[in-house]
Amino acid sequence: MKTYDLRSDTITKPTDAMRKAMAAAEVGDDVYFEDPSINKLQEMAAELTGKEAALFVSSGSMGNLISIFLHAGQGREVLCHRDSHIIHHELSSGSALAGAALIGLEGGRGKLNPGALSSAVRPDRYDNCRSGMVELENTINGVYYRRVELKAVSDFAVAAGLPVHMDGARLFNAALASGMTVSEIAAHADSVSFCLSKGLGAPVGSCLCGSKEFIKEARRIRKMLGGGMRQAGILAAAGIYALENNVERLADDHAAASRIAEALSGCSWAELEPADVETNIIFFNTVGRSAGQVVESLAEKGVLGSSDGASTIRLVTSLAVGGGDIDDICSIIEGEA
Ligand SMILES: Cc1ncc(COP(=O)(O)O)c(C=O)c1O
Structure with missing residues (x-):
């Protein structure tokens, strides 16, 4: 995986x-x-x-x-x-x-x-x-x-x-x-x-x-x-x-974060306004599930994020992910029940 x-x-x-x-x-x-x-x-x-x-x-x-x-x-x-x-x-x-x-x-x-x-x-x-x-x-x-x-x-x-x-x-x-x-x-x-x-x-x-x-x-x-x-x-x-x-390519990180935010905005367990994601860092609240549960479940499917509160998750894009990775990440997020 x-x-x-x-x-x-x-x-x-x-x-x-x-x-x-x-x-x-x-x-x-x-x-x-x-x-x-x-x-x-x-x-x-x-x-x-x-x-x-x-x-x-x-x-x-x-x-x-x-x-x-x-x-x-x-x-x-x-x-x-x-x-x-x-x-x-x-x-x-x-x-x-x-x-x-x-x-x-x-x-x-x-x-x-x-x-x-x-x-x-x-x-x-x-x-x-x-x-x-x-x-x-x-x-x-x-x-x-x-x-x-x-x-x-x-x-x-x-x-x-x-x-x-x-x-x-x-x-x-x-x-x-x-x-x-x-x-x-x-x-x-x-x-x-x-x-x-x-x-x-x-x-x-x-x-x-x-x-x-x-x-x-x-x-x-x-x-x-x-x-x-x-x-x-x-x-x-x-x-x-x-x-x-590596300065100009930061635009890729911002675009990737926007795409991930769009994918999250369609998920019933996530609450966020995609326009609030302005650069490479996505913060969102979970609904009906704890942030810890969601982070754990996504990690089992290969997407690592961090949770610094009971209901808040942070995802950050960087040169560690790019190209086709973002499609995969969005599919995993969209498939998360
Ligand atoms: C906004 C901000 N300021 C300062 C720092 C500190 O940087 P360093 O980890 O190099 O000490 C960080 C690190 O994550 C940060 O996010």
Whole structure:
């Protein structure tokens, strides 16, 4: 039986061509700034995001943590959405290690808005914690910020004197879905991180981008966290390959997710509006059966998904599935009683 892995876009494995690029990478000691592949990846990331500089970091979590260290720091609040990755899946590292408080705000479909942000900024009293930064995630659970929404958040932040960090783990998906360029999106944030190891298909790594001064300090915090790298150009080469070869194909993942959403919308046990699926991540509720039961039953037929609640299932498309796989996946879903 063939298995179709829709648990996450992090399950992708480097292709032969990517492995070849890794094997051929020129390397050097990055603590001496001497790894040509890392330097090249960082230059590409800075150019793509329209920022002055970039830093290769081991993970999206590390990029977010470094930004919290630098923008908020000890005793300040990070204003973010209550559904955000830094709240749910990063072990509160922003609090545990950077000393900031993570404040989870309400907002439709995971997105921040000026109303929620302004009600979270405390009056300027000596015993009040100060806001330190705004953190937004784009895409968040597969949903992207519209241009006007980004502008509203960044206008608020500028007026409030708060720096913005964008967790752009899936920044390229957001660009594709919104029709904005990556740099147009990133212009609404002081710093932005994107992951190479999700839909872009690299085995490891993220890029944190921002001003020269911010990245200079970020390098120090990365070192403090034990993230200084040596001949990691082998990994950066996978990132370069991903940026050169795997960005445009994200459109295939979005189209595949739409097709799967259409198939699900015809199933009595699934509740979703296909138009709500905006990129490569499908969330839906089950009806009459628990999410666990449905995930188990689909897995027995070869379609792997994940359930993070009693009635919610997540399916994610990526380069791990493509072409005829999507027809098979839709047939299995449609055949699920
Ligand atoms: C939105 C978002 N931000 C950050 C991360 C963290 O990335 P990493 O797993 O590389 O630490 C993830 C990982 O899934 C994510 O989905």
